[in-house]
Amino acid sequence: MSQTVTLRIYRRDPDLDAAPKYQNYQIELTPGLTVLMALYHVLENVDKTLAFRASCRSAVCGSCGMHINGKNMLACETQLAPLGNEVLIEPLPHLPVLKDLAVDMTRFWDKYEKVRPYLIALKAPPPSGKERLQSVEDRKKIDEFIDCILCACCHTSCSTAWWDKEYLGPAALAKMYRFVADSRDEGGAERLQIAAREDGVFRCHTIFNCTEECPKKIPITFGIQEIKKRVLWGKLAGRM
Amino acid sequence: MPLTKHTVYPGRGLGMWAFWLHRLTGLAIAVYLLMHILVISTVVGGAGNFNEAMKFLKAPIFILLEMGLLAIILIHGFNGARIVLFDLGYGVKKQKPIFIALMALAIIPFVIAFAVALPHIFV
């Protein structure tokens, strides 16, 4: 007994189409079929002009973030069957559309680069040339935040980031927290200065969409609040 | 280049609804506040004008509206407490239950005020 599902896909080539079109594709449901594999099926057998991003097909590369049935998620790890008979597939919200489901990520990467996304180590490494020591407990503090795959599901679900194009946004701030919380990082003051600016943590209204949508279950808002707290105490103590 | 358009993120995150409630109630109270100051301050103009205005506002419908305003203030105030809590670093990972609990708590003062106001609505 075969069951079919309708994929309703956002189509747009900005060079040609003034407005987006939604196109329907019937697809046969097979056991274990993911949204991504269904898209590949459409691309290879039905409509070769379809554009989308994917690579690892195992939820680690962060390419395939899309807006599926009204929520941001990774197409590759999402089973098609539970999504219902008609599945709406759109690009990540509020980023410029390059073509169909592929969005222009420039703004997203800009924010990432703004938070100095690298370990800042002022002191030279140990004279032995060996590793910096880090206790098991200290390592645990960054457990959740190092899992970010930069898929932009969070950033494109945050209303503040939609409206305020300058706002650093949850992904960049989660990256910042990954370093702020790392016992080896010595960029503390510098990082908090960046966080304290008008486009920084204080534009976050604790909407929590980011945390809700993160496919890696990173408690992003928690990280942002931790940074706020540190900036706050820094200010109050006159350190900043 | 074109964007997809959303005003409200279509997901159903409770946190987002809390945000929208807070923002809309905040703006509503802000508008009310600015009017309220103007209206009440006409008291300096003497009894005549003021009582004239207040008589108008004594109609039951205004008392009902007043109750609505109270509800709005309670929602904003109690959720505001939630936000301040988060800003101090408490409860961020339990945002949903905390929201539900505070909203439940806000019902209590509302019910009491409503009971007090009830006789005035049906005069």
Added chain:
Amino acid sequence: MSQVTPKPQGVWAWIWQRITAVLLFVFLGTHLFVLHYVPENLSINFLGVAARFKSVLYVIVDSGLLATALYHALNGIRNVLFDFIADEGKRGALNLVLWLVGIVYLIWGAYALTFFVK
């Protein structure tokens, strides 16, 4: 890598929004209690208001309420608008307008509140 440009910091405004929020909880709580839980006060008239405005304690509470609520409300409006206004110049202009509105309201409100205090 994009250069970090120092911008005016909105941290103090953010902190004051929280401080006024906590104060409002107290002031507004009292204000509402007096108005909504004391049945006689539900019908507002000149004598009642004028009488309340003669009580120094009440005037202190309401003055506090006036100042904190104005700051909190106008700064709140500013917060909302800043989500949609990125331009530095426009943000500056908005700040100015809100401060003006706030100060005018504060003076007028304070005048009315203290009108009956002898």
Added chain:
Amino acid sequence: MMKHKVLVVGGGLAGLRAAVECAMLGVDTAVLSLLYPVRSHSGAAQGGVNAALANMPECKDDTPAKHAYDTVKGADFLADQDCSEILTTDAPTRIYELEHWGVPFSRTPDGKIAQRPFGGAGYPRTCYAADKTGLYILHTLNEQAVKHRVKVYNEWAALSLASDGAQNHGLVALNLQTGAIDAFAADAIIIATGGAGRIYKRTSNAMQSTGYTLGMAYRAGIPFKDMEFVQFHPTTIIGTNILMTEGARGEGGYIINKDNERFMQRYAAKAMELAPRDIVSRSIQTEINEGRGLPDGGGCVYLDLRHLGREKILERLPGIRDICISFLGLDPIEKPIPIQPGQHFIMGGIDTDKDGATILPGVFAAGECACVSVHGANRLGGNSLLECVVMGQRSGAAAAKFVQGKSSALKESVVADALKKTSSDVDALLKSSGKERLVTLRDAMQDAMTDKIGIFRDEKPMAEALALLRELRKRYRNIGVDAKNRKYNLDLLHTIELGGMLDAAEATAAGALARKESRGAHSRLDFKTRDDANWMKHTLAHFTPDGARLDYESVTVTKWQPEERKY
């Protein structure tokens, strides 16, 4: 035309490490990558990266020399021993450096980098960061590239090299986002484009691991080395072929066939499911070939974890369970996991020396696409990420030196000619009314590779596959694309890629058919043993329009004479 001193093709571990090296040496460097660097397949590596750090109590007397011996033995003695020694000697420096750059390695109780045991190694020497080592290293290297302001051309596909025969002057590439084709003049190019798993139907590799650029280098006159050595992983899930780590069997998982039989008892009665990778892969394949697969004689067997119980699965194998739920829609606590062997890694690749240099001056290669050779006939787990950082660094340093010491000027005319030629080729492809289609040819190639150049090899099927692949290469000349727009045209990209994949596949089949012995991952039914007298040599495959021309090169032996591989 864009100009850079060094242009790195590929933003995976090897490419980023090379780019960071050049940038640190003050050389003008750019990365050109089909994917945003953090999307590279290196991010999928789970297990870890090897280095003799001697951090665990059990490995106090581990040394780079012992690591080198394990590598050579694992390679079934086909590795160049001087290269394997370089790999393992550089290892500690490279790993400490990664730590200094911020890789969040898991830690020992005294705060050092933690190490775990891995197959084929005498000591626990695989440094790890939970079960996401590759992801963390990839992101850290990307961060270093940001820090050193390396320019990245995102979502560009390299199409062809611009060589005048004596030297390379740049390359031509397709900007996927706009559809434009443009040229890059560069004194040195470092190819670091990863594996070629997609020439097989069943592979643990990413969609983007096509091996196109292998064909690109090959056509520019750079030979392949040892392409016939392809590693198969025994346990990849059916459908997507996502990897189920060896840990699942390490924790006590069974493998069963359609009759519910733990068939490993017939192949490796002692080690059972924990026999070496190649043996387990071969056993599973035998069961499937002989009709005891699932469902009803189909293409998989079961990895059964149910007897481990809910608690153990949740505690030790949560990642595995998540994958099963997301990708198979089943919970391994209640149901067995349908698995099958899948292509996992290519030991061979673009022939390079120990500094990543190829025979074409101005072209370097590093990472999985290159063959130094450090892995010989079989790679050890954890040595591949290591190769990426060690050879990435070395090729970066060598390219920087090459560029700085270069006297002759770049010939931009050569690059402009290459641009003209490649542009017109692509235009022709877009306009072509060719009858052949991507999916037909690709599926035929993938089926042939999987069925006939797979885990078991035999004269007749291999000859058939080789003939078919040559036929497919001919048919490819008559290919057309259906999507005609330029922007983000995946049909066009995939069709171009297929050309390079067919080159790599054909060379693999040719090498495999010629090598009349069984060594490492190359396992022939008609020549079951290793033949050091005749075959202790590297295969080199040179491009000709009709197919690979093979010749051979001796293996460098320094300390260790070949011996029988016993574990």
